[in-house]
Amino acid sequence: MNHLLVCVMCLIITAGCVKEQPKQALENPQQSTQPAKAAVVVPTFSGSRAFELLVAQTKFGPRNPGSSGHAACLQFLSNEMRKCADEVKLQEFTHIGYKGERFQLTNVIASFNPQSSNRILLCAHWDTRPRAENDENKSRRDEPIIGANDGASGVAVLLEMASLFKENRPRIGVDLVLFDGEDYGTEGDIERYLLGSRYFGANKPLDYNPRFGILLDMVGDKFLDIPKEQHSLKYAPDIVDLVWRKARELGYPQFLDEAGNLITDDHLPLNEAGIKTIDLIDFNYPDPTNRFWHSHKDIPENCSSESLEAVGTVLTHIVYTQTP
Ligand SMILES: [Zn+2]
Numbered sequence: 319m320n321h322l323l324v325c326v327m328c329l330i331i332t333a334g335c336v337k338e339q340p341k342q343a344l345e346n347p348q349q350s351t352q353p354a355k356a357a358v359v360v361p362t363f364s365g366s367r368a369f370e371l372l373v374a375q376t377k378f379g380p381r382n383p384g385s386s387g388h389a390a391c392l393q394f395l396s397n398e399m400r401k402c403a404d405e406v407k408l409q410e411f412t413h414i415g416y417k418g419e420r421f422q423l424t425n426v427i428a429s430f431n432p433q434s435s436n437r438i439l440l441c442a443h444w445d446t447r448p449r450a451e452n453d454e455n456k457s458r459r460d461e462p463i464i465g466a467n468d469g470a471s472g473v474a475v476l477l478e479m480a481s482l483f484k485e486n487r488p489r490i491g492v493d494l495v496l497f498d499g500e501d502y503g504t505e506g507d508i509e510r511y512l513l514g515s516r517y518f519g520a521n522k523p524l525d526y527n528p529r530f531g532i533l534l535d536m537v538g539d540k541f542l543d544i545p546k547e548q549h550s551l552k553y554a555p556d557i558v559d560l561v562w563r564k565a566r567e568l569g570y571p572q573f574l575d576e577a578g579n580l581i582t583d584d585h586l587p588l589n590e591a592g593i594k595t596i597d598l599i600d601f602n603y604p605d606p607t608n609r610f611w612h613s614h615k616d617i618p619e620n621c622s623s624e625s626l627e628a629v630g631t632v633l634t635h636i637v638y639t640q641t642p
Contacts, residue, residue, distance in 0.1 A: 360638040361486045363478060365627025371398075372466060372474035372538060372626065373618050375444075380462030381469060382448035383413065383421040383502060395426050395444060395496055398477050402484040403428035403494070411517045413499060413510075425514045426496040430483045434491030436642050439531035439593060440479070440633065442472025443500030443514065443584055451505060453613040466618045467603060468501065468611065471538030475630045482634060489642045493528065497584050500535075508582060515584035519591030529640075530557045531595030533585040536611070537629045538621035541604045544629075545578030550596035553589040557596045564635050570628045598629060 374394065379387035399406045409425040426444070431437075446465030453459050476494045483492060499513030537544070546558050565573035578601065585595040603610045603620075610616050 358638055359486065360635050361482045363482065363627060363630035363634045365623035365625075365630065367481075368474045368478040368626040368630055369618075369621070369623035371477045372470045372621060375470040375473060376464050376466050376618055380448070380464060381444065381446045382462045383423055383445060383499060384415070384419060385448075385462065388445065391444065392424055392426070395473070395477075399426060399428035399480060399494070402480040403430055405429040405432045409518065409521070411513075413502070413513050415502075416504070416510075421499075421502075423498040423513060423517075425498055425518055428480060428494040428496075429491070430480075430488060430493075431491040434642070436640075437491035437493060437528040438637065438640060439493045439495060439528040439588070439595070440476055440534070440637075441495040441497060441515070441531060441584060441588075441595075442476055442534040443469060443498070444473045444496040445469060445498050445500055445502070445514075447501040447612055449504070450613050452609065452611055453615075454609075455614070458614055461614070463612065463614060463616050465501075465616055466621050467536050467538040467616050471536060471621060471626065472534030475534055475537060475626055475633065478626075478630055479634060479637070483637075486638075488637050488640075490637070490640045491528075492637060500584055511582065512584055512587055515587040519587035519593075522591050522593070528593055530554060531585065531588050531593045532557070532561065532633065532636075533583060533588070533595055533597045533599075534629060534633075535583055535597060535599045536603060537598055537600060538625050539600045539603045539610075540620055540622040540625060541602070542572040542600050542622075542625035542628060543574050543602055544572055544598050544600050545574045545576050547578050547583075547585075547597045547599055548580040549583075549586060549589070551577060553585075554594040554596050557594060560636065561596065561598070561632060564639075565628075565632045568631060568635060570632060572625065572628045573632070 407427040446469040497514030503510030585597040588595040
């Protein structure tokens with residue numbers, strides 16, 4: 319037996335002893351000075367399942383307020399959430415449209431661990447745009463869009479997360495909120511955008527104070543790049559840091575380490591209501607021309623499961639590593 323081998327054996331024996339320690343501590347709890355820290359298990363987010371959920375929404379056709387696709391998709395979303403969440407609330411409100419129509423709008427609020435006061439809020443809009451003002455074909459600009467990215471992508475990520483939460487209950491409380499009426503207004507008519515998030519913010523119970531919120535919008539682009547949206551940097555720089563640090567740790571280059579545009583989106587009414595919220599949004603669809611946005615090119619073929627997986631995995635890690 320040579321010297322090297324003896325050392326190797328010593329190492330093995332030492333390693334063996336170290337390994338045994340937690341077991342002894344468990345068997346003799348009085349002798350244990352430090353409780354064993356449970357490892358955090360983060361479930362795997364499936365981009366392909368999320369992509370199926372994106373396609374499922376687009377199969378209803380356009381989901382603009384008042385359309386048959388809107389009604390059918392609401393049924394689908396509430397059914398999917400009811401399969402997974404501890405509590406699902408449909409927050410209904412009305413909006414008078416441009417032609418005097420009375421629209422019934424609905425925010426879907428799915429809660430996990432509803433009794434916990436340590437909560438986070440994840441949200442996206444589920445309605446789609448009633449027109450396509452950026453479409454290259456001028457004769458089709460007044461037709462409603464399918465909204466695979468602008469609408470279905472963020473919702474798809476949240477639905478897939480709901481199914482993970484069902485199987486692996488998070489340690490904190492989580493609310494998944496799907497806003498209606500985000501994209502109703504004509505360009506520049508800001509009062510008729512963000513209808514669901516405004517209603518949600520205005521009716522927020524005084525004792526509902528999640529730690530923070532994360533909004534997902536247009537996160538399905540095949541060529542995903544998400545810079546740091548500027549209102550988010552202003553209202554919640556620490557949450558921007560949290561998300562970008564996690565993305566870097568997990569190796570997702572889609573999260574760009576640079577400031578992006580200032581974007582009016584559903585995170586603004588939430589910040590005004592006191593919930594500090596960031597917006598994860600890719601406003602280069604498919605490139606800096608952003609030409610697929612609000613056009614009939616916003617279809618599943620221009621989105622990808624890899625993009626949904628990048629965003630979903632980062633968010634899943636954030637939820638499961640939050641301490642209660
Ligand atoms: Zn939009």
